[in-house]
Amino acid sequence: MKTLFSIVATLLVLAISGCAPQVDTMADQAALGNVAEQYSAACGAGDAVALTALFTDDAVWMPPNQPAKVGKEVIEEQYRALFDQLTCELELNQEEIAVAGDWAFDRTTYTVTLSPKTEGEPVKDRGKYINIYRRQPDGSWKIATHIWNSDLPAGGAE
C-alpha cells in the first residue's frame, strides 16, 4: 500500500509539473539580453574572437550590400578585417525578445560609430536587426542567423 501511495505521489507530481513549460523564460530573456551586451562589448573591444564566439558554428551572417556569409570562421574574418581598420562604438536596444522552445529571436535597433584607426572621419549608422538564436546543449544561446539593415538612405551617413 505504501508503495502504491508513493507511485500515486510520483505520478501526481509528473502529471502536474511535467506538463508545465520546461523553459524558464525569464532566465532565457536575461540570457538573450546578455548576448546583446556581450556583442556590444566585443565590438567596443575590437575583439573578433569574442564576438564570433556568440555565433553557432554554422551561423548565417546576412549583411546589407553583400551576399550572406556562412560559418563562424568566415564571420570571424569579416569582423577581424573590420577591427583592423576601425574602432566600434555600438549601442543596442532590444525591443522584443521571444523564446520559441529551442530557438528564439529578437528585434533590436542599433546605433554605431565606426572610427578609422589611422585617419578619416568616423562613420555613424543606425538601423535594426533580427537575430535567430539557437539553444545550445549546455543551455546557452547562440546566434544562428543575423540580418540587419540601415535606417539611413542608401550611401548616406549622418
Next chain:
Amino acid sequence: MKTLFSIVATLLVLAISGCAPQVDIDAERAAVLEAFIEAKQAVAAKDMESFVSIFADGASRFPPNAPRVTGNDAIREFVSEWFAAPGLAFSFPEPGSAEVSSAGDLGYTTGSYEVTVNDAEGNPVTSRGKVVVVWKKQSDGTWKAVLDIWNSDGPAASE
C-alpha cells in the same frame, strides 16, 4: 482499492500522454512555408490585397535604408509605394526554409529574392537579396507575418 487503481491509471495516462506535444511540427512547418510561398507569389504578382493580408495586426516591416514600418495602414502605404517603383519585378528562385517552435505557435522563414528595378536612365537593373520573416499562428489557425527584414546582396541603392 479499486478507486486507488483508477486514480493511478488516470495519473499514468496524464503523466505519459498529457505531456507529449500535441503539435504536429512537420504539418506546422509545411504551413509556415506555404504562407511564405504565398506571400512571395503575391509580391511577384504585385497583388496588393493578397500581400497586405499576410501580415498580422501590428506587424512590422524592416526595410533597408528606411525606418521600420509598423501597423496595417503604414504597411499598406509602404507596399503601395514599393509596388509602384518603375520596372519593378520580383522573382524567388528558391522555396526557402521554415522552422517552427515546439509549441507550434511561432515560426520563421528565410529565403532569397531577385528584384529588377529601372535605374535613373530607365535601364533595368537586377540584384539579389535575402529575407527573414517571423510568423505567428493566429487564433483561427492561420499563420501571419509579424516581422520581416531583408537586404540586398548588391551595392547600395539597388534594394
